[in-house]
Amino acid sequence: MATEHSQDSQPLYLEDLAPGQRFTSGTCLVDDAAIKAFAAQFDPQPFHLDPQVARDTLFQGLVASGWHTAALTMRLLVTGGLKLAGGLIGTGATISWPEPTRPGDVLRVETELVEVKPSRSRADRGTATFRCTTLNQRDEVVQTFTGTLLVWRRPRP
Amino acid sequence: MATEHSQDSQPLYLEDLAPGQRFTSGTCLVDDAAIKAFAAQFDPQPFHLDPQVARDTLFQGLVASGWHTAALTMRLLVTGGLKLAGGLIGTGATISWPEPTRPGDVLRVETELVEVKPSRSRADRGTATFRCTTLNQRDEVVQTFTGTLLVWRRPRP
Numbered sequence: 379m380a381t382e383h384s385q386d387s388q389p390l391y392l393e394d395l396a397p398g399q400r401f402t403s404g405t406c407l408v409d410d411a412a413i414k415a416f417a418a419q420f421d422p423q424p425f426h427l428d429p430q431v432a433r434d435t436l437f438q439g440l441v442a443s444g445w446h447t448a449a450l451t452m453r454l455l456v457t458g459g460l461k462l463a464g465g466l467i468g469t470g471a472t473i474s475w476p477e478p479t480r481p482g483d484v485l486r487v488e489t490e491l492v493e494v495k496p497s498r499s500r501a502d503r504g505t506a507t508f509r510c511t512t513l514n515q516r517d518e519v520v521q522t523f524t525g526t527l528l529v530w531r532r533p534r535p
Numbered sequence: 536m537a538t539e540h541s542q543d544s545q546p547l548y549l550e551d552l553a554p555g556q557r558f559t560s561g562t563c564l565v566d567d568a569a570i571k572a573f574a575a576q577f578d579p580q581p582f583h584l585d586p587q588v589a590r591d592t593l594f595q596g597l598v599a600s601g602w603h604t605a606a607l608t609m610r611l612l613v614t615g616g617l618k619l620a621g622g623l624i625g626t627g628a629t630i631s632w633p634e635p636t637r638p639g640d641v642l643r644v645e646t647e648l649v650e651v652k653p654s655r656s657r658a659d660r661g662t663a664t665f666r667c668t669t670l671n672q673r674d675e676v677v678q679t680f681t682g683t684l685l686v687w688r689r690p691r692p
Contacts, residue, residue, distance in 0.1 A: 416606075419606075419610070420606035420607065420609055420610045421606070421609045421610065421613055422610070422613055422614070423613055423622045423623065424622070425622065435621075435622075436621075436624065436685070443606075443609065444625055445602070445605055445606045445609050448602055448605065449573075449576075449577035449578070449600075449602045449606065450577065452577055452578045452600065452602050453576070453577045453578065453579070456578055456579055456580055457579070464592075464593075465580045465581070465582065465592075466580065467593065468601055468632070469631060469632065470629070470630060470631030470632065471629070471630050471631075472627070472628070472629045472630075473627060473628055473629075473630060474626060474627030474628075475625070475626065475627065528593070
């Protein structure tokens with residue numbers, strides 16, 4: 379299925395959504411300094427902080443915290459990768475990191491809409507489940523994220 | 536079951552782990568400025584950036600990005616909440632945010648070991664599944680996170 383929505387499209391309401399729709403984000407370069415800065419604040423482990431020490435770990439080099447990859451994925455979604463009216467409000471998700479993000483990687487997020495559910499009890503909203511795949515410039519998957527988001531119905535005029 | 540491990544304990548190997556073990560992190564204050572700074576970088580949505588605008592949203596006030604809560608949870612785990620030999624290396628997880636983190640919240644993480652699995656193919660390692668619950672000062676759950684981590688066996692002398 380072709381990409382139906384780009385960064386320039388209008389924010390979407392529940393009525394606009396159907397399983398199978400795809401969305402593509404912009405891109406984001408991850409450099410050495412950003413990896414270390416995030417790690418210093420949130421995930422201070424040697425393989426995220428020190429390229430020399432990281433060489434002798436499982437990763438064989440500096441890698442980004444998985445939470446850094448997750449946060450960058452969110453930025454790519456919020457800044458155009460998935461435009462929902464009222465914003466992106468998630469209640470829960472499954473996440474995995476098949477490959478680490480490394481310095482110099484350029485990430486993008488490809489999203490597919492899996493399921494749409496109108497709320498049974500509240501007429502103004504529903505939920506939608508999206509499968510967001512974060513890839514690097516070599517098309518390696520650095521994160522899969524399947525999340526359920528709140529989606530608003532279009533207000534009546 | 537009583538808390539068996541505190542921030543001062545030795546890093547743990549696979550042999551040290553058994554389902555039911557519990558671990559408690561230190562605490563971490565989340566202020567207004569930190570919420571906005573994280574959001575500006577990774578989740579630039581009005582309810583994470585502007586208290587005035589946030590008042591008229593679902594959240595009725597400024598709230599932290601769920602990814603900020605996740606990143607702070609990781610910091611609490613890495614800085615003493617869960618000391619595994621070789622560090623905390625996760626492959627995947629499920630995550631949910633039952634309540635948002637708000638300015639002034641003091642977070643802590645309570646972790647329970649759910650399952651331990653020696654690797655079938657690699658003699659030096661295994662995996663362990665941990666259920667990490669992030670709570671605020673009112674004991675409200677702001678995040679649940681069940682993650683599978685790589686765990687090393689103790690090297691033979």
